[in-house]
Amino acid sequence: MLSKFYSIDKDKQLRIINACLYEFSENGYDKASTNEIVKDAQISKGLLFHYFRNKRELYLFLYEYALNLFTTEFYQNIDFSEKDLMKRIRQAVKNKMLLAKKYPLIFKFLEQAYFEESKAVKEDLIEKNKEIEHVAYRIFGDIAYSKFKEEIDVKLALNIIIWTIKGYSAQFLRDNDLDLMKNKHEEILQDIEKYIEIFIKMFYEEE
């Protein structure tokens, strides 16, 4: 079915993909309009449904495409020989930011898909996520947790770290446009660095 889509002009392919990413990330599944997509991609309505059986199939294809592109590139640039948690986290944050800069549309789309509530696709998304969830925690897998203070519950500490970074990101994205992020690259890293320093003081054994 999708072989049709893959065999067409790369330019057109990208035009369609980008139009979809934009429309879906801006409006969510239900409110996204295929009419807008074809207008934006400069193709006819019929052609879109020639490539994809229906809206749902289109969305799920897009999700897989975006997730795959993002995660593979993300993990390629993680140095798994580095066993220190904080250094690993620095890498991950930096990595994610570079990717958000490189693929802003995909980043936005995935952000929105994370909160997608439409009954038409929600279960499919959950299903697809299960397949890769264990991969996501690879970052915290082979870490030298011996550096932690004995009295600290590592699991709780990890949660604090993750939630802090998520909280910072959420606040940042609320206060700034994604396009603006490109310029604030350094600022973000410095902010995160401050938190990481606190975590080191808090959680690591003093040497």
Place this chain on the structure above:
Amino acid sequence: MLSKFYSIDKDKQLRIINACLYEFSENGYDKASTNEIVKDAQISKGLLFHYFRNKRELYLFLYEYALNLFTTEFYQNIDFSEKDLMKRIRQAVKNKMLLAKKYPLIFKFLEQAYFEESKAVKEDLIEKNKEIEHVAYRIFGDIAYSKFKEEIDVKLALNIIIWTIKGYSAQFLRDNDLDLMKNKHEEILQDIEKYIEIFIKMFYEEE
């Protein structure tokens, strides 16, 4: 205009309010249907628009109503003579939970309103929030920050604490139904307590 609404039967008033809270919190502003509301509240379409000029006015009234009810009751039960941050936070968490239990519909509605994206009301919400934002941070206003370790940046520490609690709540609400929360009251408090203990160890001067 609203005097009409306030002067009617209290039962009917509540039926309308609850129907609105439910419909809006379940679907967001745009997708919420006034048809569903009147069906649920068991009144006629005309009557709803007799009380409220239009959908937007209805929503904004509801937001003000919900926010007001929630915040006043919330702050009434905060002991402002207690100057220790962690104790204050314990109070706040407990308080919010009791309110979520007492007014689940309002809680859900406010949660959803926080993420409302509809162009029709987004700016109004931001406007209304500005009015009370400074009130929200009263909790952290008159606190004895002298207990903190000297080398800790209090502002960053506060963010970590807030984001951790938010993160925990978000995860909990994702994993559990709101109705289920009633039973897990104690469990939640115990979980939060563990994090608070870590924060005390991390941020407070040892005595």
Place this chain on the structure above:
DNA sequence: AAAGTGTTGACTAGAGTGGTCAATGAATGT
């Protein structure tokens, strides 16, 4: 020139929307 493929966009049938208004019912004042 025939056959096959890619591509178009006008069109359909449907669902649903917020909001209106002439008509009724109930209650009150005279």
Place this chain on the structure above:
DNA sequence: ACATTCATTGACCACTCTAGTCAACACTTT
């Protein structure tokens, strides 16, 4: 008993927008 006022109804309107279809056209390839 009548008139006036008010609350309440729900059929109805005009409209928007939707996902998806399909006969027709254009372009290659045979």
